[in-house]
Structures are given as structure tokens and as C-alpha cells.
Amino acid sequence: MKFTKMQGIGNDYVYVNCFEETVEDPSWAARFVSDRHFGIGSDGLILICPSEKADFEMRMYNADGSRGEMCGNGIRCVGKYVYDKGLTDKRxxxxxxxxxxxxxxxxxENGQVSEVTVDMGQPGILADRLPVILGKGEVPADPxxxxxRQPIQVQGKTYYFTAVSMGNPHIVLYVDDPYAIDLEAVGPSFENHSYxxxxxxxxFVRVLDRNHVEMRVWxxxxxxxxxxxxGACAVAVSSAMNGLTGREVTVKLRGGDLExxxxxKTDHVFMTGPAVTVFEGEIDLR
Known part of the structure; x- marks a missing residue:
């Protein structure tokens, strides 16, 4: 299987052109290629496929093989891939x-895509439209x-989260220092919480000023x-809803910044950031 390794501010995926390649078991393939010791090394696998609804289809699989609804950094790289590879000449x-x-x-720039702006659509912010089931007696904190700022108990500690959907579910927590959090220890407890x-x-977010925030993500x-x-889009929406920032914000992540x-007017969220090709190769999936 021929592949291209790409990254958007450090969020890296293995990309496969399914106009030319066939991936029989993408869930297994995602686990295999994502392994940073025995595979290629990535946060997951993205298949670029024909579509009857759009110019292209993105099928995204996480490193554990699960199918993801959406990936903001991943879709920017899809845009770069199809233009740079000549699958489209449209901008x-x-x-x-x-x-x-x-x-x-x-x-x-110079015949290749350097940056992509994505219309991420309307965020989901109402509780009855989010995949969240609160505990008995818990009610939404907002009228x-x-x-x-919904309370949640994790490992014996009370945190407060704001829930936002960007096509996939997110919770945003404001902390004094995101880099003081032991993410490996606490992250799975949030991910798999009964809510x-x-x-x-x-x-996990720290507000720097009205126009800048920094975050880590599990x-x-x-x-x-x-x-x-x-996640950066969810953080921007959450920060505006909580009155912590305006509607335009620079989100600083480990790998770089997103605008x-x-x-x-439209209630849509727009994300702008870079897309980079790392290398190309071929791997035997048998």
C-alpha cells in the first residue's frame, strides 16, 4: 500500500489515495500503521475516497481503530493532498x-497548498443534542x-466542563496550567466517564487573554x-460562551497555533491552519 505521511501542527496521520488503493480492513490497518514502534507512526489513518455528495470523502480512523466523525487537522491535509497531487485544480x-x-x-504558494481554512459548520451547544448523559439528579447548569461549567467527578476530584460538539464530542475544562496535568493518568477517566x-x-485550557488561549488535548x-x-474549535466556542474571550481567538497547542x-452572522466556526507533507512510502499490510 502506498501512503503519504502528513501533519497539521503535529497532529499526524497516514493518508491513502483510495482512488488508486484498496484498504480491505481500515480499522486493523489504522492500528497497524499508527504504531510508532512497529508501524509507520501516526495518530491514525485517513482514506481519501470518491464521493457522491462532495468533491472527495475523508474516512478517518483513530489509532485504536475506531472510526472518527471528523478531524480538523486531518481535513486540512486532505485539502493539501488532493491539490498537490493533481486530483483537483480548484482552490x-x-x-x-x-x-x-x-x-x-x-x-x-509556489504551486502547493500551505494553509487551509475549513468551514467547520455550526457547533452543537444544546444539551439535548449532545451525547451526554448526566448523573441522576444532575441538570444542565445553563438556563x-x-x-x-457542569460538575463532574473524576478520580475523586470535582472538575467543571463545558460541552461542545463539532461533529464529534468535546468537553472543555479551564485549569491554571494545562501542562501541570498528568494527562496519561487522568485522560482515560474523562474519555470513558459514564456521562x-x-x-x-x-x-484542558488556560486563558491567556481575550484573544489567546492554550490547550492540551486527550x-x-x-x-x-x-x-x-x-478540539481547538470547541475551545473557542466554549471560551466565547463562558465570556472568557471574543469570537476570534488564537488557540495555542503543543504543535502550533490555529486561528x-x-x-x-452564520453561527459557523472557521478554522485556519497549516498542512504539511512529511514523507511518502509503501508498506506491506499482509
């Missing part, structure tokens, strides 16, 4: 995902039915990653 394309069809605007029947992505099915595009704009 505005659409990509089908399990979270719906997303629109991408490509910034081209509008949003899960803002979240589909598991959840968890962002991703569902992947563990800590250097970046999470949907997020929660547009007031």
Missing part, C-alpha cells in the same frame, strides 16, 4: 465526512440548556495528541 473544495460535508479554501456514552475528547481513541482541530473564528 475551494468540499469534503464529505461523517460529520457532514465541509467546505475548504486552499491557500496556494438555555447548554452544559456550561459520555460515545466517549469524549477532553481539552483525544478519544488516540490519547494525547500534539493538536486537535475540532478560530466563530462567526456571529
Amino acid at each position: 475551494s473544495i468540499t469534503v464529505e465526512t461523517l460529520a457532514g460535508v465541509k467546505s475548504l479554501d486552499l491557500t496556494v 438555555e440548556g447548554r452544559l456550561i 459520555f456514552p460515545e466517549r469524549t475528547n477532553t481539552e 483525544e478519544r481513541g488516540a490519547g494525547e495528541t500534539w493538536a486537535c482541530g475540532t 478560530i473564528n466563530w462567526d456571529e
Whole structure:
């Protein structure tokens, strides 16, 4: 199988052109290629496929083999791949995902894509539309039915989360220092908490000022990653809802920065960031 390794601010995936290649068992393949000791090494596997609804389809699998609805850093790299490889000559394309069809605007420099802006759509912020089941007697903390500063018990400690869906589930927690958190120890307890029947992505956030925040992320099915595009969008929405920032914010992650704009007129979230090709290769999946 021919593949391309790509990354968006450190969130790395193995990409396969399924116009030319066939992956019989993508869940198994994702586990195999993601292994950083015996495989290629990545946060997961992304298949670029034909689509009847859009210009292309992105099928995304986490490192544990589970299918993901959406990946913000991953979809930016899809945009770079299809343009740089000559699968399209358009600078505005659409990509089908399990979270719906997303629109991408490509910034081209010297014949190659350097940056991509993705219309991530409307965020899910109402409790009755989120995959969250609260404990007995718990009610949404916000009169509008949003899960803002909702208490949660994890490993004997009370935290407060804001829940946002960007096509996949996120909870955002504000802390004094994200890098003081033992993510390997606490991350799985959030991901697999009984409140979240589909598991959840968890962002630990410090607000720097009205225009800048920093975050670490524990991703569902992947563990800590250097970046999470949907997570950065969820953080921007959560921070605006909590009155901590404006609607335009720079989100600083381990791998770099993303520019997020929660547009007031359309209610859509726009994410802008880089996309980078790391290397290409061929691997035997037998």
C-alpha cells in the first residue's frame, strides 16, 4: 500500500489515495500503521475516497481503530493532498465526512497548498443534542440548556466542563496550567466517564487573554495528541460562551497555533491552519 505521511501542527496521520488503493480492513490497518514502534507512526489513518455528495470523502480512523466523525487537522491535509497531487485544480473544495460535508479554501504558494481554512459548520451547544448523559439528579447548569461549567467527578476530584460538539464530542475544562496535568493518568477517566456514552475528547485550557488561549488535548481513541482541530474549535466556542474571550481567538497547542473564528452572522466556526507533507512510502499490510 502506498501512503503519504502528513501533519497539521503535529497532529499526524497516514493518508491513502483510495482512488488508486484498496484498504480491505481500515480499522486493523489504522492500528497497524499508527504504531510508532512497529508501524509507520501516526495518530491514525485517513482514506481519501470518491464521493457522491462532495468533491472527495475523508474516512478517518483513530489509532485504536475506531472510526472518527471528523478531524480538523486531518481535513486540512486532505485539502493539501488532493491539490498537490493533481486530483483537483480548484482552490475551494468540499469534503464529505461523517460529520457532514465541509467546505475548504486552499491557500496556494509556489504551486502547493500551505494553509487551509475549513468551514467547520455550526457547533452543537444544546444539551439535548449532545451525547451526554448526566448523573441522576444532575441538570444542565445553563438556563438555555447548554452544559456550561457542569460538575463532574473524576478520580475523586470535582472538575467543571463545558460541552461542545463539532461533529464529534468535546468537553472543555479551564485549569491554571494545562501542562501541570498528568494527562496519561487522568485522560482515560474523562474519555470513558459514564456521562459520555460515545466517549469524549477532553481539552484542558488556560486563558491567556481575550484573544489567546492554550490547550492540551486527550483525544478519544488516540490519547494525547500534539493538536486537535475540532478540539481547538470547541475551545473557542466554549471560551466565547463562558465570556472568557471574543469570537476570534488564537488557540495555542503543543504543535502550533490555529486561528478560530466563530462567526456571529452564520453561527459557523472557521478554522485556519497549516498542512504539511512529511514523507511518502509503501508498506506491506499482509
